[in-house]
Amino acid sequence: MKKAGFMKDAVILCIITLISGLCLGLVYDITKAPIAKAQEATKQAAYKKVFQDAASFKENEANTLAVKENKAVIDGLNLGNVEIDEVVDALDSNNTVIGHVVTSISNDGYGGAVKLSVGITSEGQVNGIAFLSISETAGLGMNATKPKFYEQYAGKTVESFNVVKVPSSNDSDINAISGATITSRAVTSAVNAALYFDKNCISQ
Known part of the structure; x- marks a missing residue:
């Protein structure tokens, strides 16, 4: 009798698991398209924000391949845990290429990954940056999303940026957010990775 009861419970559990799996699959199918659409809209808005002069944006097979081929190169830049x-x-x-939008990620933020898009002209000037995801501390690291911080990168043509704690007017210096040096460095590392990739890994 005990064995029969055990088998009955096992069958019931199996049926419940199967139904739950089917329900989860159905929910995924229903939400997949809207989520993808929302993510694409977010990206397009970021692209336009960092490259207002562009009429459109287009994926390029050669650039996509370059992202894969240069992963080890980006890993070896001494910029921390960054990726393109x-x-x-x-x-x-x-339809003439006037620059690129490079989406880069630093996994060294205080609250985790910082993902942003960087607009870079064909002359190597940073048009601006836009955050795609950031989860830093409110009132501290999240101040990176305020113009006072992120506008420091715009309109500058430099090899790379440096985070400084003492206010500086040098083009290559980024004034750190008070109390959020880790976030400041994570954002700057992501921007520097994008700059390097644009200059050295893309066929201009």
């Missing part, structure tokens, strides 16, 4: 996620061409109204 993707690159798109910024096109003018004549």
Whole structure:
């Protein structure tokens, strides 16, 4: 009798598990498209924010391949745990490439990964940066999302940026957020990775 009861419980548990799996699969199928659409809208908004002069943005197979081929190169830049996620061409109204938007990630933020898009002109000037995801401390690291901090990168043509604690007016210096040096460095490392990749890994 005990064995029969055990088998009955096992069958019931199996049925419940199967139904739960089917329900989860159904929910995933229903939400997959809206989530993907929302993510794409967020990316497009970021692209436009960092490259307002562009009429459109287009993926390039060569650039996508370069992201994969240069992973080890980016890992060896001494910028911490950074990576390049993707690159798109910024096109003018004549479909001429006028620069790129490089999406990079630093996994060294105080609250985890900091993901952002960096607009870079064909002349190597940073048009601006836009955050795709950031989960830093409110009132401290989250101040990175305020213009006072992120606008420091815009309009500058440099090899790389440095985070400084003492206010500086040098183009290559980024004034750290008070009490959030870790976040400041994570953002700057992501921008520097994008700059390096744009200059050295993309066929201009």
